Amino acid sequence: MRFQYLFEQALSNLRRNVLVVFAAVVAVLVMLTLVFGTIVVRWSIDQDIGRWDDNVRVIAFLGDDLSLDEITALQTEISGWDEVSSVVYFSKSEALDEFRDLFKDQQALIDVVEEDPSVLPASLRIAPNEAAEYSAITDRLVVIPGIREVSAADEAIDALVSRSARLRTFAAWIVIVLGAAAVVLIANTIRIAIFARRDEIGIMKLVGAGNWFVRIPFLLEGLIEGVIGAALAVALVWAVAGSIAELFSTAATTGVLDVPESFLFRQALLVLGFGAGTGLLGSAFGMWGFLRD
Amino acid sequence: MIRLQDVAKVYDGGSVAVRDVTLDISKGEFVFLVGPSGSGKSTLIRLMLRQELPSDGVIWVAGKEITSMPGWKVPLLRRSIGTVFQDFKLLPNKTVHENVAFALEVIGRPKHVIRAQVPQVLKLVGLAAKADRLPNQLSGGEQQRVSIARAFVNRPLILLADEPTGNLDPATSIGIMRLLDRINRTGTTVVMATHDHAIVDAMRRRVVALERGRVVRDQSRGAYEQGTPPTGEFETIEG
Numbered sequence: 001m002r003f004q005y006l007f008e009q010a011l012s013n014l015r016r017n018v019l020v021v022f023a024a025v026v027a028v029l030v031m032l033t034l035v036f037g038t039i040v041v042r043w044s045i046d047q048d049i050g051r052w053d054d055n056v057r058v059i060a061f062l063g064d065d066l067s068l069d070e071i072t073a074l075q076t077e078i079s080g081w082d083e084v085s086s087v088v089y090f091s092k093s094e095a096l097d098e099f100r101d102l103f104k105d106q107q108a109l110i111d112v113v114e115e116d117p118s119v120l121p122a123s124l125r126i127a128p129n130e131a132a133e134y135s136a137i138t139d140r141l142v143v144i145p146g147i148r149e150v151s152a153a154d155e156a157i158d159a160l161v162s163r164s165a166r167l168r169t170f171a172a173w174i175v176i177v178l179g180a181a182a183v184v185l186i187a188n189t190i191r192i193a194i195f196a197r198r199d200e201i202g203i204m205k206l207v208g209a210g211n212w213f214v215r216i217p218f219l220l221e222g223l224i225e226g227v228i229g230a231a232l233a234v235a236l237v238w239a240v241a242g243s244i245a246e247l248f249s250t251a252a253t254t255g256v257l258d259v260p261e262s263f264l265f266r267q268a269l270l271v272l273g274f275g276a277g278t279g280l281l282g283s284a285f286g287m288w289g290f291l292r293d
Numbered sequence: 294m295i296r297l298q299d300v301a302k303v304y305d306g307g308s309v310a311v312r313d314v315t316l317d318i319s320k321g322e323f324v325f326l327v328g329p330s331g332s333g334k335s336t337l338i339r340l341m342l343r344q345e346l347p348s349d350g351v352i353w354v355a356g357k358e359i360t361s362m363p364g365w366k367v368p369l370l371r372r373s374i375g376t377v378f379q380d381f382k383l384l385p386n387k388t389v390h391e392n393v394a395f396a397l398e399v400i401g402r403p404k405h406v407i408r409a410q411v412p413q414v415l416k417l418v419g420l421a422a423k424a425d426r427l428p429n430q431l432s433g434g435e436q437q438r439v440s441i442a443r444a445f446v447n448r449p450l451i452l453l454a455d456e457p458t459g460n461l462d463p464a465t466s467i468g469i470m471r472l473l474d475r476i477n478r479t480g481t482t483v484v485m486a487t488h489d490h491a492i493v494d495a496m497r498r499r500v501v502a503l504e505r506g507r508v509v510r511d512q513s514r515g516a517y518e519q520g521t522p523p524t525g526e527f528e529t530i531e532g
Contacts, residue, residue: 002401203382206342207447208371209399211364 002213009217010224013193020192021225024185024282028229028275029236031178036237036271037244038171040259044245045164058126058134060141061149064118070146075124081140083133088125095120121148179278182229186222186282193221194290219283226279227272234268294320294451294482295341300350302336302506310336311506314350318484320450323477325493326486327517328503334486337503338455341484342374343367355450372400375444375452375481379459381436383428389415389439390424396443414446418472434465438472445476452476454485458492466492493517 014021060078062071071089079087090098096113099120103109113120126141128134134152141150194201204214237244241259295318302311311333318324326334339345340352343359352360355373362370383392390411397407415421418438428436437457444452454473458466470492477483487493493500493516500515501508510519 005398199382200384203384203395204399205368206371206376206382207396207399207443208368208374210368210401213399213401 006213006216007220010220013189013197013217013221014224016196017189017192020185020189024182024189024225025229025232027178027182027185028226028278029232031174031182031278032230032233032271032275033236034174034178035171035274036233036267038167038174039267039271040237040241040244040264041248042164042167042171043259043263044249045160045167047245048160048249058128058137058141059151060124060126060144060147061121061151062123063146063148064121066122066146071122071124074144074146078124078126078141081137083128083137084126085129086127088127090123090125092117092120092122095122182226182278183282183285186225186279187286187288189225190218190222190283190286191290193218194287215287218287219280222279222281222283222286223276224279226275226277226282228275229278230272230275233275234271238264238268294318294322294355295484296353297337297340298351300340300347300352302333302340302345303348309506311340311347314506314508316501316508316511318482320482321477321480323474323483323496323498324485325496325498325500325515325517326484326503327488327493327500329488331505332503333506334488334503335455336506338453338484338486341451341453342376343370368400372447373450375441375447375449377437377440377444377452377454377457379456381428381433381440381460383436383439383443385428388425388427389420389431392428392439393443393446396446400447402447410446414442417445417475418442432465433461434468437461437465437469441469441472441476445481449481451482451484454483454487456487456489457485458487458489463491467495470496490517494521 062074066074075087075089078084096117099113100110126137128137138150138152141147201214241264245259295316297314297316300311300314300316301309303309314333314337316337326337328334336345340347341354341359343352343354343362347360350360351358354370357366357370359367359370384395387395393411393414394407397410402410412421412424415424418441420435420438420442423431423435428439431439437460441457452473457473458469461469466489473483473485474496497514497516499513500510500517502510502512502515502517502519512519516522
């Protein structure tokens with residue numbers, strides 16, 4: 001009964017100032033839509049990064065005329081280099097399997113490759129001891145006859161990693177700037193609610209209402225504003241998550257990417273928690289110095 | 294019941310509201326705090342309610358030392374004190390019944406207690422028939438009765454009244470004083486700040502006179518001015 005009473009007080013506070021509450025909710029909504037959207041975009045970029053094997057930074061594509069013995073000799077030689085930590089042989093059929101897996105939703109591409117297997121050569125996948133050594137390895141590989149082409153993944157990966165890092169910075173700034181705005185707007189709604197109820201609060205304190213009994217409706221008010229804004233943001237981003245991911249993906253695929261629901265669900269919980277925290281923080285700021293005994 | 298020892302209150306900026314006040318009020322007493330505006334009457338009331346802390350000295354209320362009491366205990370202290378003010382402090386959008394019930398709701402009294410106690414106390418103040426009115430449908434005297442009902446509904450040990458008749462005409466004031474007297478007779482300690490000469494002279498209770506923050510007179514069965522003869526209205530008020 002007491003919780004119901006406190007909750008009703010919070011709801012009546014919200015109803016009393018629909019317009020300022022709306023502004024606060026929209027601030028939370030905008031902030032968390034951008035945050036959640038950024039999370040999805042980063043997921044998409046991380047998928048791209050994941051395409052590259054963990055440590056393989058240099059791929060030496062082999063000429064079709066090399067025999068298996070020659071390849072093994074080459075592999076042994078390269079393994080002996082100081083800069084190299086491991087060398088893995090990747091046959092034509094393995095390359096085809098990988099290709100089928102990567103582009104499983106694009107049968108047309110797979111058809112092309114199956115028609116002409118020479119477009120997917122066998123390769124040696126070389127992991128350097130240190131990422132920065134890839135260029136030294138590349139320099140030594142290109143002069144070896146029988147190696148058709150050398151591809152260093154570093155630049156591509158570096159570009160993706162730095163994109164991912166820039167996004168993280170972007171999200172952090174959103175949180176700081178819009179988060180501060182949301183907190184201030186929520187605090188504002190709380191102040192207005194406190195002001196509207198100041199006589200009531202004065203009497204409550206005179207007759208001995210507990211401090212938390214006075215504060216909880218205002219905390220709930222901020223919490224509700226934060227959670228509503230977050231819930232709207234979650235609904236919005238969830239609905240278009242696939243399209244967002246596709247928009248920022250560098251993969252050759254076209255069409256909507258299938259962002260796993262379990263991933264979205266975990267991130268949505270995080271976003272909701274963040275909205276709740278923003279609401280409570282706003283309430284705390286709004287009450288600051290107003291609801292002391 | 295209430296004890297102030299060497300209490301001083303100096304506001305920021307140096308204005309002294311109360312100084313060197315030592316005062317003992319026993320259980321069941323009826324005490325008038327009298328004096329001109331700015332003599333420190335209201336400050337003493339606020340200090341006893343712990344709406345303010347003294348700059349110096351110690352205050353005990355209802356057996357508790359309230360000057361060093363942590364903030365979270367203050368609500369419990371206030372539940373043992375009823376308060377009545379010159380401006381009634383009623384909530385305009387609540388009925389008479391709701392205004393009184395509010396005081397019990399916010400300290401978490403169960404509904405059945407509220408249902409039983411509110412009509413009882415409204416009957417005591419003579420407003421049982423007007424329970425469903427809003428405050429602005431009542432006269433000033435009736436509004437003050439509602440605020441007394443609210444102060445008393447929780448059966449406090451102490452009733453603090455700050456100029457309760459300040460906004461009322463003399464005839465209405467007498468009615469309010471009868472009510473406070475009745476409450477006092479139930480054993481409730483009543484402390485009332487006032488500058489209403491007629492009432493103090495008629496009631497002849499303990500008078501603590503303040504001047505510029507100091508107690509200048511503390512007299513049992515006193516008058517507003519020292520040496521004033523009884524006005525003979527005592528019986529009128531005692532009813």
